[in-house]
Every structure is written in C-alpha cells, then in structure tokens.
Amino acid sequence: MIKNQLHGDIFEIVMVNPPVNALAYPVRQGLLQAIIDAQTDDAVKAIVIRGDGQLFCAGADITEFDAPVVEPDLHVVVDAIEASAKPVVAAIHGSALGGGLEIALGCHYRIATPDAKLGLPEVLIGILPGAGGTQRLPRLIGVEAALDMIVSGSPIAARRAAEIGLVDRLASNEGSLGEEAIAFTRTLDAPRRAGDLSVEADPAVFEKVAADNARKIKGLDAPSACIEAVKASTTMSLADGQAKERALFAGLVSGEQAKALRHIFFAERSAAKIDGLPKDIALRPIAKVGILGAGTMGGGISMNFLSAGIPVTIVEMQQEALDRGVRLVRKNYEATAAKGRLTTDQVKNALGLLTPTLDFDTLADCDLIIEAAYENMEIKKEIFARLDAVAKPGAILASNTSYLSIDEIASATKRPQDVLGLHFFSPANVMKLLEVVRGAKTAPDVLATSMQLARKIGKVPVVSGVCYGFIGNRMLIPRQKNAEALLLEGATPEQIDRVHTSFGMPMGPFQMADLAGVDIGWHRDTDRIESLQDALCAEGRWGQKTKAGFYDYDDKRKPTPSAAVAKIIDDFRARKGVTKRETSDEEIVVRTLYTMVNEGALILEEGIAQRASDVDVVWAYGYGWPRHRSGPMFWAGQVGLTKIVADLGRYAAQIGSNFAVSALLKRCAEQRVPLDRAP
Incomplete structure (x- = not known):
C-alpha cells in the first residue's frame, strides 16, 4: 500500500x-x-x-x-x-x-x-x-x-x-x-x-x-x-x-442524514452494474450519433454527446424546426460559456461536431441513433421501421420514450436485439439520470455499450425493465393520482405542495404540473370535463406558460393561491358528489409518498428494477428526491416498513378500490429486513 x-x-x-x-x-x-x-x-x-x-x-x-x-x-x-x-x-x-x-x-x-x-x-x-x-x-x-x-x-x-x-x-x-x-x-x-x-x-x-x-x-x-x-x-x-x-464529526457520521447520503453514494456505483452480464463483454464502438428530432429534448440530448467530443447528426422534417433546434443548442452553450463553465473554443468545438439536416438517410453511418419524437406509439413504430431500412448493421437504435413499451417499438424492426430505451430527463443537457430500458430481446452488448456510453457523457445510468413509465414515471403515477383525489376530498394545492417541499422535494405535485404544463396529455378536441385537468385546461389554465395553472402567476412566475382554482375544484367536487372534509398532513404523506414506496416494491417484485438502491438513484437524480433522505426505498427503512404497511392499510379505502399493498413490502415488514435485502 x-x-x-x-x-x-x-x-x-x-x-x-x-x-x-x-x-x-x-x-x-x-x-x-x-x-x-x-x-x-x-x-x-x-x-x-x-x-x-x-x-x-x-x-x-x-x-x-x-x-x-x-x-x-x-x-x-x-x-x-x-x-x-x-x-x-x-x-x-x-x-x-x-x-x-x-x-x-x-x-x-x-x-x-x-x-x-x-x-x-x-x-x-x-x-x-x-x-x-x-x-x-x-x-x-x-x-x-x-x-x-x-x-x-x-x-x-x-x-x-x-x-x-x-x-x-x-x-x-x-x-x-x-x-x-x-x-x-x-x-x-x-x-x-x-x-x-x-x-x-x-x-x-x-x-x-x-x-x-x-x-x-x-x-x-x-x-x-x-x-x-x-x-x-x-x-x-x-x-x-x-x-x-x-x-x-462523530455526531454527524452516525446520524440519519449521513447514513442516507452514504447509501446514495454507494447506490450510484451499484447501479452501473448489470446483473448477469460478463465483465469482459465486448462493447460496440460508438463514433457517431444520430438524433431524430431537434426539439427541446432532441437538442438537449445532442449536447451531451457534443460536449463529450462525439459527432452528432440531428434530423428534422421541417427546416424551420431544424433551425430553431440548432439555435437553442447554440443559445444553451453560449449561456454556459457566459457563466464561465466553458471557454469560447470549447463552445466552437462542440458546435463544430453538429450536423443538422433534413435528410433521414444521413443516419446510415451512425453507430447509435436516438429517436426523440412525440410520445405516440404509432409515430415511433413508423420511425423505427424507417430506421430499420436505413441504419447500418450493428447500429444501436434507441427511443427516448418516457412511458411506452420498448418491446412494441422494437417489433417494428427486424433487429429487436439492437433496440433499447434511453430515457433522458428534461432538461436533457443538465439532468444526470438516464434510464436505460432493456427490452425482452435487447442484446447484452447493446445494454453494456449504452451503460458505458452513458457514463462517458456524464450521466448516472440505471437499468430498467419494460413497463408503463419504467421506474421513475411509474412511481409518479400513484403520487399524482392521490394528490388530485386529495384535492377533491378537501386538501388545497398549497397544502399538498407544502408537505412535499417541507419533506425536502424541490417542488410539490401541483407546482411540478404547472412547470411542466397542465395541458400535457390533454385532448383539446373534446368538450367533456372528466377530470380536474380537463376543467383547468378548458379555462386556459395550462400552467406557468399561461400565468395560470393550479396557481396564479405574476410576470416573474411567482405563484399565489388561486380563488378561481378553488371554485373549479368546488364545482368539480359537487359534480362528482364528493363531500369536502379536513385532510391531515399525515394522510398526504401516506397517500402520496408511502404509495410511491409501495409502487417501488411492486417494481422490485416484477423485476423491473435490478435492486432497491437503483430505485433510489432514479428518484435522487431524476426527480429531486432530497439526497439527505437518500431515496424512497432507503427512506422507507428509516421510517419503518411495518409503519408504512400499517398506514397504507389504514388508508387503503381512500387510496382506491384497486389498491393493494405489495407482497414484497409486507414480507420485508414481517421479517424486519430492508427492501434491499428482500427475501
């Protein structure tokens, strides 16, 4: 030594x-x-x-x-x-x-x-x-x-x-x-x-x-x-x-925060390991990357590779969209340089590696092609069928889908072994998490190459299996569903958001919805009001971009509680026949945070995630889970799995008629073992 x-x-x-x-x-x-x-x-x-x-x-x-x-x-x-x-x-x-x-x-x-x-x-x-x-x-x-x-x-x-x-x-x-x-x-x-x-x-x-x-x-x-x-x-x-x-030092090192932070430190390193793959597997060379789509995601994804010195060909269907995308990439680089994080030469070198084009066939010499198109299965399958005809043998074909089945997307090709998901998080040039989605037929060397490449471009990669929403977004679903249900039952957006920000999250469910856009996924061609989202969007309350969402916003995008939203919720509650009641902060924690733990346990049961700590990495790096609480699965152990199981049972009726506590979560609680040592 x-x-x-x-x-x-x-x-x-x-x-x-x-x-x-x-x-x-x-x-x-x-x-x-x-x-x-x-x-x-x-x-x-x-x-x-x-x-x-x-x-x-x-x-x-x-x-x-x-x-x-x-x-x-x-x-x-x-x-x-x-x-x-x-x-x-x-x-x-x-x-x-x-x-x-x-x-x-x-x-x-x-x-x-x-x-x-x-x-x-x-x-x-x-x-x-x-x-x-x-x-x-x-x-x-x-x-x-x-x-x-x-x-x-x-x-x-x-x-x-x-x-x-x-x-x-x-x-x-x-x-x-x-x-x-x-x-x-x-x-x-x-x-x-x-x-x-x-x-x-x-x-x-x-x-x-x-x-x-x-x-x-x-x-x-x-x-x-x-x-x-x-x-x-x-x-x-x-x-x-x-x-x-x-x-x-002695007081800190034995504390709960230090234990949580050490856990996430090791969890990140464990996430890089792929179960069942030999260490000496040969990787596919990636000398050039193609990006389909020059929108916000496509441009951000491109920057990761450009900054790592890897040439990128970015393809769009319309010149206006292509020009807009390239301008955004340049603007992002110039903003970074203005903060002193890049030199003028570094910006020039990165932009010099970018080839914008309308010619789909120029993707033929790319070693990796990432589709970053609209979240629609038919559109994605059509794109992958075209890629199958153009891409060279051995090229890796990846989708940046947030929710959709990689297996169904891969079925549009004659080379499903070369297809996987690379789910970047927005803004893609900033967020460190990358969900690497392994399809049923994804080849081992494709998976290993993608994991190694992710680290090369500065990402923290986590392997996920195929399911709706993969790891992170799937766990987001019960949180959002219960948060909206709690609004109808009597909670306010500010109460629910306060519970989450007090916990340490950067923003609550409704602050996040306003930032992302309340109108995401809303069907504008219908007059039916079937959800709170429909009711808000019908009134033009689409979030921060319209200065009105679950909150009202001033010119500096500072939120204030909205009387108009309170009335929309009251009207929708009456329409649904729901009786308003007092809602405790404790119930909000159980229904929006404990349900996430339960969903994470289901993900482990189904083999979607390799290990409990991988789930923690996803939430720490992709969703702003406070690092001093490590991640939802580790945090659950600190809270106590027996308490979580008991409280979920206590609120089961309010959570929903189809709700069930994970068998794995119950088993770990009964045997008093943490989720990362599940029997």
Whole structure:
C-alpha cells in the first residue's frame, strides 16, 4: 500500500491503493510508519508524499465509516506528518479530495499539476472533514475561502489553489511532477506548519455564509456543523479546534442524514452494474450519433454527446424546426460559456461536431441513433421501421420514450436485439439520470455499450425493465393520482405542495404540473370535463406558460393561491358528489409518498428494477428526491416498513378500490429486513 524510495537525500513516499488511493488502514499505517522512520534516518533531508496511478488521493475509505475505528486514525497520521522535523512536500496530480487534501494540508508545502483538483467534499455525504481540514485550511487561505470550499464541497482547480495560497508551486505537467517535486523539496530548509498559523475573522462572516446558503443548506446538518468547526479555528488552538472538529464529526457520521447520503453514494456505483452480464463483454464502438428530432429534448440530448467530443447528426422534417433546434443548442452553450463553465473554443468545438439536416438517410453511418419524437406509439413504430431500412448493421437504435413499451417499438424492426430505451430527463443537457430500458430481446452488448456510453457523457445510468413509465414515471403515477383525489376530498394545492417541499422535494405535485404544463396529455378536441385537468385546461389554465395553472402567476412566475382554482375544484367536487372534509398532513404523506414506496416494491417484485438502491438513484437524480433522505426505498427503512404497511392499510379505502399493498413490502415488514435485502 506504500512504496518508499530514496532519491539522494529526498525520501519519497508513494500511496498505492488503486483505483483512487483511498486511505484504508494499510495506507494510513504505512504512511505513519514511513514518516516515523524518516525522522531518524540521517540520510533523509526532506520528504515527498505523492499518489500512484491517476491521482494523489480521493480521500477516506468510506466503507470504514460504519465499522469500528482501526488505529491509526487519519488525524493521527496527518498530525504526525505536520510534526515532522524534516520538510514534507505533497506532490499533487489528478485529485486531492477529502482526507487526501487533509494529508496535503498536514504537509508543509504543496506542489500540484495545473490540471489538478483540490477539495473537501465531505459535506456532500453528510459529514465534515475530520482530520484537521476545518482547522488547517482556514489558517492557510483565510476563513472566507475555506468556508466556500468546505460548505459547498466543491473542488477548486490547482491554479486557483495557487492564487489563494493553498498550493505553493505549479508543476509543468504530470509527467515532470515527480522530478519537480524533488527539486523543489531540495530548496527547503525547514518545515512550515499550517497548525502554527493563526486566523481571525469577523463573526459576521459566519452569519453571512449561513444566510447566503440558507436555501441550499436548509434542513441539512452537515453544512451548519462545517461553519461551526471553521469558526472554532478562529478562537481555539489547533489541538482544541481539532477536538471540536472530531466531536462534530462523530455526531454527524452516525446520524440519519449521513447514513442516507452514504447509501446514495454507494447506490450510484451499484447501479452501473448489470446483473448477469460478463465483465469482459465486448462493447460496440460508438463514433457517431444520430438524433431524430431537434426539439427541446432532441437538442438537449445532442449536447451531451457534443460536449463529450462525439459527432452528432440531428434530423428534422421541417427546416424551420431544424433551425430553431440548432439555435437553442447554440443559445444553451453560449449561456454556459457566459457563466464561465466553458471557454469560447470549447463552445466552437462542440458546435463544430453538429450536423443538422433534413435528410433521414444521413443516419446510415451512425453507430447509435436516438429517436426523440412525440410520445405516440404509432409515430415511433413508423420511425423505427424507417430506421430499420436505413441504419447500418450493428447500429444501436434507441427511443427516448418516457412511458411506452420498448418491446412494441422494437417489433417494428427486424433487429429487436439492437433496440433499447434511453430515457433522458428534461432538461436533457443538465439532468444526470438516464434510464436505460432493456427490452425482452435487447442484446447484452447493446445494454453494456449504452451503460458505458452513458457514463462517458456524464450521466448516472440505471437499468430498467419494460413497463408503463419504467421506474421513475411509474412511481409518479400513484403520487399524482392521490394528490388530485386529495384535492377533491378537501386538501388545497398549497397544502399538498407544502408537505412535499417541507419533506425536502424541490417542488410539490401541483407546482411540478404547472412547470411542466397542465395541458400535457390533454385532448383539446373534446368538450367533456372528466377530470380536474380537463376543467383547468378548458379555462386556459395550462400552467406557468399561461400565468395560470393550479396557481396564479405574476410576470416573474411567482405563484399565489388561486380563488378561481378553488371554485373549479368546488364545482368539480359537487359534480362528482364528493363531500369536502379536513385532510391531515399525515394522510398526504401516506397517500402520496408511502404509495410511491409501495409502487417501488411492486417494481422490485416484477423485476423491473435490478435492486432497491437503483430505485433510489432514479428518484435522487431524476426527480429531486432530497439526497439527505437518500431515496424512497432507503427512506422507507428509516421510517419503518411495518409503519408504512400499517398506514397504507389504514388508508387503503381512500387510496382506491384497486389498491393493494405489495407482497414484497409486507414480507420485508414481517421479517424486519430492508427492501434491499428482500427475501
């Protein structure tokens, strides 16, 4: 786990723990022993610590968080590095994250490659840096810069790190880092310890950071603890500040939020694994992608591939629609560049890979073709029949359908083995989730290629089987159905939405409906009023775009409760013969959130999802489920499956005459096992 080498009078310690040099016990023990040995070796003038492979160190071994601490703990190792009587230099390439950066902070000096990233992302998994990071970083770079890094969890580039004093020198490149680090180390005469420095700050700084980040950190334990720990660095000695930091860390790491965030961290990695596929399966080469449809989804999907350097041919039926789509892609790229996230050259290079055309036959040389047309089965089958005649042998044919059967779509071709679903979420160039829908005849290499490609374009892919709505949208159906039923029974849109936003969702069912468009799926050619949707749409209340949906909207799209909607609901309630009653927040939770858990359990029963954690990934990355609650299936375990089963039974009549509690959910509740360990 540790390789040591003497370069003249410079002792080099190399961390070796592929793939990310995680600070597992053997690495910690090896580092500590190497530092101790170097102190008594007269041949050693100074020390360099670097990482093997692609990066310096990505931090602690997160699998150890739920296990008893095995000494030496990381803070002991970092303290020993800092206490070294001989200068210690961290040579950073790739990434120095979390405990990896804390190792570097314990070193007396830091040299990094220009493209390296440095950060303390612990807050993203519900904890804080526990090995002195909250104490040494502010002493080195000041309180405001340290708070920005620690509270956000976002890494910074090495060039920025050099500007603020976190990095002492930039190496020419990764290839010369080792030599330059050794040469730099030879120029050093004595240690320079971050722990010996002091830092001061106006107390108002901490209040301002909390206020500026109030919306982001609302309901979260870790960010507030991070602020408190950094504040300690301004009033306490290093030793006392570290004791405060460790106490805060201990309180967080065993908490429900940290457990949930660790679960979703591992769930994302598990989702990438496909059950039943050999690891060495040969993948199909994807050098060029075709997109059918230049609308909002088609354009957004295109951007994912363009940004990854993959040429895209985008096809439309009308020149006006094609031009509009290309303009939108360009506008999106220019907006990103204006925020400093892309350079002008990067935008130019991405747009240079886009070929817009009206010629369907130009798709003939594409390795992957994604249909992003209107959600209509007959239209999609017609398109796939045409693709079958045009696409080259071995090309992957994918549909971006949100609900429809991939098997039926594939039946329009003579190559169903090459067909699958790639369900992108809107906006497709932003949302990270990608449901990869495996049809009954989808070839294993098609599935494996699509999963690998999804990660290449920055998506978090989850495999789904074929059913109406797949994983995410299928679970949305009982939530929306019950939310609308609750309106008739006496709840208000604002009450139901408040329950969801208080839970941590970015918006409630009716806020979401207004944003997406109340008129989605509404048949304008009928005068029949059979649902609340019909009643609202008949009055022109189509959502934010018409400044009227379940809410009224001003010019800035700020919602207010609507008297007109209250009357529409009252009239529809009377028409249906429903008696208005008081509705509790508890009932809303059971009927809109517990029913989602039940639907998720049915999805597992039917084999639509590979594992319970995959369901959690879908909802965390595609629907805004609060990450500190992990996902609906993990959250259900925290609530208690016996409680969920009992409450669903209590409200079964209100939920609907056809409602039944999942047999799997009942079984797990009876046997007191979580859904991810279902018997």
